[in-house]
Amino acid sequence: MPSNALTATDLCCRRGDRWLFSGLSLNLARGQALHILGPNGLGKSSLMRMLAGLLPPSPDPVSGTTGTIAWDGPLALMDERHGLDLGQPLGAALAFWARVDGPVPDEAIKGLGLANLLDVPVRYLSTGQKKRAALARLIGQNAPNWLLDEPLNGLDVAACAMVERMIERHCAGGGACIIASHQPLGIPALTRLDLAGYAL
Amino acid sequence: MKGAALLAILRRDLRLLLLGSGGGGGIMLPILFFLAVAIIFPFAVGPDPKLLARVGGGVIWLAALLAAILPLDRLIEPDREAGLFEQWALRGISEEVIIALRLLAHWLSFAPPLMLATLPAAALLGLDGRTIVLVELGLLAGTPGLAAVGVAVATITAGLKGGAALAGLLFIPLCVPILIFGAGALAIGGESGLALAGAASLVLVALTPFAGAAALRAGR
Numbered sequence: 395m396p397s398n399a400l401t402a403t404d405l406c407c408r409r410g411d412r413w414l415f416s417g418l419s420l421n422l423a424r425g426q427a428l429h430i431l432g433p434n435g436l437g438k439s440s441l442m443r444m445l446a447g448l449l450p451p452s453p454d455p456v457s458g459t460t461g462t463i464a465w466d467g468p469l470a471l472m473d474e475r476h477g478l479d480l481g482q483p484l485g486a487a488l489a490f491w492a493r494v495d496g497p498v499p500d501e502a503i504k505g506l507g508l509a510n511l512l513d514v515p516v517r518y519l520s521t522g523q524k525k526r527a528a529l530a531r532l533i534g535q536n537a538p539n540w541l542l543d544e545p546l547n548g549l550d551v552a553a554c555a556m557v558e559r560m561i562e563r564h565c566a567g568g569g570a571c572i573i574a575s576h577q578p579l580g581i582p583a584l585t586r587l588d589l590a591g592y593a594l
Numbered sequence: 595m596k597g598a599a600l601l602a603i604l605r606r607d608l609r610l611l612l613l614g615s616g617g618g619g620g621i622m623l624p625i626l627f628f629l630a631v632a633i634i635f636p637f638a639v640g641p642d643p644k645l646l647a648r649v650g651g652g653v654i655w656l657a658a659l660l661a662a663i664l665p666l667d668r669l670i671e672p673d674r675e676a677g678l679f680e681q682w683a684l685r686g687i688s689e690e691v692i693i694a695l696r697l698l699a700h701w702l703s704f705a706p707p708l709m710l711a712t713l714p715a716a717a718l719l720g721l722d723g724r725t726i727v728l729v730e731l732g733l734l735a736g737t738p739g740l741a742a743v744g745v746a747v748a749t750i751t752a753g754l755k756g757g758a759a760l761a762g763l764l765f766i767p768l769c770v771p772i773l774i775f776g777a778g779a780l781a782i783g784g785e786s787g788l789a790l791a792g793a794a795s796l797v798l799v800a801l802t803p804f805a806g807a808a809a810l811r812a813g814r
Contacts, residue, residue: 448680448814471684475677479606481615493602494685535685 397466399424399539399570400445404461407440408452413594414440416455420587422572424538427565427581430574432589438574439473441589442543445572446471455594470535473543476528478516484527485512491531498534505556506530521548529557540564540571546579555580599687600695607699611665615672621703624664625711631657632715643720650719651729651780654712655773658733661708662740663765667758669700669748670806679810689807697745697802705737725780728788732776735788739772739795742802749806753813772798 400422407414414437422428432438443449446469451461478487488498503509506526511519519527525548532540542561546554558580561571565583573579614620635653636646673679682692709730716726747764751757771794779787 443814446680446684448683468686469684471680473677475675475680477677477681479610479615479678480672480676481610481619490602490606494599531681 398422399426399467400463400465400572402445402461402463404454404459405441405444405463406452406454406461407437407444407449408455409437409440413455415589415592416594418461418589418592420445422570424568424570425565426585427561427571427573427583428585428587429579429581430572430587430589431576432593434576436589436593438576438589439543442471442473442541442572442574446541465539467539468535468537469539469541470532470537471541471543472528472532472545473541474547476516476524477531478524478527480517481515483513483515484508484519487516488512488527488530488534491534495531495535498530502530502533507553522550522553525549526553529560533560538569540569542571542573542575544575545573546575546577596687599685600691603682603687603692604695604699607696608702611669611699611703615668619668621665621707624661624704625707627664628657628661628708628711629715631660632718635719646719647721647725650716650721651725652777653719654715654721654729655732655777657715658708658712658737659740659766659769659773662704662744662769663762665700665704666744666748666751666761666765669696669745670752671748671757674752674810674813680814689810690803693745693749693806693810694803696806697742697799700745701738701741704741705733708737709733728780728785731788732779732791735792736772736776736795739791739798740769742795742798743768746798746802746805746809749809752809 398421400420402420405418406416418441430438430441440449444451445463447463451463453460478484479490492498506529508526508530511523516524516527525545529545545557549557561573562581565571612621632653639645679689679692683689712729712733713726716729721729743765747761747768751761751764754760772791775787775791775794778784779791
């Protein structure tokens with residue numbers, strides 16, 4: 395019996411003086427994709443950063459206990475920061491991550507429409523092209539667990555569909571994926587979680 | 595795998611700090627600034643060779659300190675902005691290691707060119723052989739400390755509005771011990787200052803990875 399990809403219990407989030415959400419527990423099985431919904435400013439990105447381990451969970455406002463997050467296996471994050479050297483050509487910027495993570499498969503580069511952009515400096519790429527480049531980096535990381543924060547922002551219709559197929563393939567291969575997005579996602583097998591239910 | 599990743603990060607940091615991030619911003623700028631300070635000093639105090647030979651060593655130290663401020667704003671902030679530190683953290687590479695690598699890359703990109711540029715600067719100021727040797731040894735002992743303070747200050751001010759100016763302001767007082775010991779070594783009988791400059795450097799180098807990592811985590 396495969397274990398859960400993610401077990402998170404009783405997560406609370408406070409940013410400065412504002413409470414964003416509390417009492418959020420999550421279980422994610424292998425092969426499952428979870429869509430976190432909610433209007434702007436509700437803490438979707440904070441939740442993603444918390445799940446990524448970049449932000450410590452806040453203690454519960456009532457009981458004072460702090461929630462726990464346990465991932466099974468490595469974890470890849472894509473958010474609005476692309477994680478690529480702005481001054482480098484795209485090929486060199488991805489080559490750096492290839493030395494850290496392992497190479498991005500050529501078909502992924504082609505599938506993302508990046509093949510003829512490899513000698514363009516990252517700073518000259520458009521918003522959507524930077525997003526595609528960040529997706530290439532994410533694929534190269536080869537992690538079983540994905541955290542995608544607003545993956546469709548800045549992408550055109552064709553690219554949105556491509557990202558949706560990418561997530562489906564990832565989950566069909568036994569990977570787990572959490573997507574935070576205020577846009578609807580065209581993925582049939584998708585669990586949904588509305589963060590508004592946990593808002594404070 | 596982990597070792598290969600760390601080596602890749604060090605190579606990247608070093609290339610970025612030496613050559614800049616596409617179209618300028620490399621180490622040439624601070625070095626030219628250092629030489630410019632050494633060149634304009636005689637214009638300000640007059641061309642008296644005796645005076646220049648006496649104060650020239652101190653001038654080189656001061657120029658080195660000022661030149662060390664120039665790289666601060668691109669030492670940490672561009673990578674924080676691009677999310678690279680977060681991506682490394684996700685891969686289980688600790689912030690302490692990342693900052694230690696950045697410190698090593700910063701020192702390697704800054705100190706050897708500076709010590710090389712000291713030779714023409716010393717010639718312009720007419721320093722004697724003993725002073726040149728003491729300045730070079732002092733820079734060898736002191737630049738690791740300057741680099742450490744630079745990385746720590748750059749990390750602490752990364753992401754702040756006006757962070758670059760604040761970094762320069764924080765940098766100067768923190769470097770005073772190195773300046774006192776390093777430049778003090780030039781006085782007759784002051785050679786023990788070299789050891790003290792080295793000791794101050796070692797303390798700062800040891801502290802910086804922890805201070806920088808804490809600042810990175812607090813800034814997320």
